[in-house]
Amino acid sequence: MIRVEVDLAERSYPIFIGTGLLRDATVIARAVKSKQVLLVTNDRVDPLYGPTLETALADRRLHKVVLPDGEAHKTLDSLYLIMTALLEARFDRSCTVVALGGGVVGDVAGFAAACYQRGVNFVQIPTTLLAQVDSAVGGKTAVNHPLGKNMIGAFHQPSAVIADLDTLHTLPPREFTAGLAEVIKYGLIRDREFFDWLESNLDKLLARDIAALSHAIRRSCENKAAVVGADEHESGERALLNLGHTFGHAIEHAQGYGNWLHGEAVGAGICMAARLSTRLGTIAPTTRDRIIRLVAKTGLPTEPPSTNSPESLLDAMSVDKKNRDGRIRLVLLDAIGHASLRDDYDPEALRAVLSPGADPLAA
Ligand code: NAD
Numbered sequence: 001m002i003r004v005e006v007d008l009a010e011r012s013y014p015i016f017i018g019t020g021l022l023r024d025a026t027v028i029a030r031a032v033k034s035k036q037v038l039l040v041t042n043d044r045v046d047p048l049y050g051p052t053l054e055t056a057l058a059d060r061r062l063h064k065v066v067l068p069d070g071e072a073h074k075t076l077d078s079l080y081l082i083m084t085a086l087l088e089a090r091f092d093r094s095c096t097v098v099a100l101g102g103g104v105v106g107d108v109a110g111f112a113a114a115c116y117q118r119g120v121n122f123v124q125i126p127t128t129l130l131a132q133v134d135s136a137v138g139g140k141t142a143v144n145h146p147l148g149k150n151m152i153g154a155f156h157q158p159s160a161v162i163a164d165l166d167t168l169h170t171l172p173p174r175e176f177t178a179g180l181a182e183v184i185k186y187g188l189i190r191d192r193e194f195f196d197w198l199e200s201n202l203d204k205l206l207a208r209d210i211a212a213l214s215h216a217i218r219r220s221c222e223n224k225a226a227v228v229g230a231d232e233h234e235s236g237e238r239a240l241l242n243l244g245h246t247f248g249h250a251i252e253h254a255q256g257y258g259n260w261l262h263g264e265a266v267g268a269g270i271c272m273a274a275r276l277s278t279r280l281g282t283i284a285p286t287t288r289d290r291i292i293r294l295v296a297k298t299g300l301p302t303e304p305p306s307t308n309s310p311e312s313l314l315d316a317m318s319v320d321k322k323n324r325d326g327r328i329r330l331v332l333l334d335a336i337g338h339a340s341l342r343d344d345y346d347p348e349a350l351r352a353v354l355s356p357g358a359d360p361l362a363a
């Protein structure tokens, strides 16, 4: 088992990465310390992994909430269901909310843990690649509002994260590929060596080779832990984790939540950020093409959808937590392994990259 530490003084916590962890009662007991436990999962993950975890938690006062599956249920209604379950169970402040599932379950359950009695313990057991490399780590919790994604939420760190690689075997290929967008992101914003490794090892990753997965998840978590440890509340460096996300959130919003997967939208968003960076003159066209080729090789989209006008995407991008004084601030690339938050781009260049077919790859 690999252990990566998120260093946040008294709120520091471990990320356990390995195989067989869900059925390892010792690992579960190290992570979940309360007697009162609310397990939050969804109707897709529950039949796959709920019983295994429930066995490992058999000595607790265990209650369970099974949410309907999907981004469309990352809502205040789901939060309300969890609150009701906590109150009906008469759980007190010593309880732990355990999220078993992907980023949607983790974000909603984490927000519930942040709100219930002004904050209770929270443990993340991510079962998608995206959640294992990104959403389960760092304490961002949220639900969506019809007017904007993740607009209602809180920072609430988990007390432990358990990433069991075995759960990735049942993940549908489209969901697995979506997670690779966030993996590539770390290479681009701060880890050139990791980007090079991804270029050389993508085939193994796509085949879900355990050694390759362990390395990719470990490097991703180490990068995320370093960023979160330095800037927990996103006053600076943490915003760089949003490479491709302002574009991506706009695509998700404009297409209707759940139609494009989050990771798919981020994949296209990374390519749009690379194109805009080249138009701004900070990365060469050859670097831009190298990035787009890696994204394309994973099977992720590299272009925005043709069904949304640049105006509708711009409108959605104007509702973003990074924006200041009406300016859309974007994470753009200075090199592979280096990014910055900028608003000094030409608005016409931004408009251009919001349409499919801008800057086709050189032959
Ligand atoms: P998801 O939670 O919707 O999971 C994807 C699908 O896979 C779902 O249908 C789910 O039920 C299913 N699933 C989960 N685990 C499975 C398994 N092991 N086997 C088979 N099916 C499984 O989506 P996601 O990609 O994990 O997460 C996306 C969400 O995460 C978005 O809402 C996004 O905004 C959020 N997010 C949050 C952060 C953060 O820092 N909090 C970071 C990135 C993304």
Ligand code: GLY
Binding pocket: 134, 135, 137, 138, 140, 238, 241, 242
């Ligand atoms: N996924 C972006 C962040 O955690 O800050």
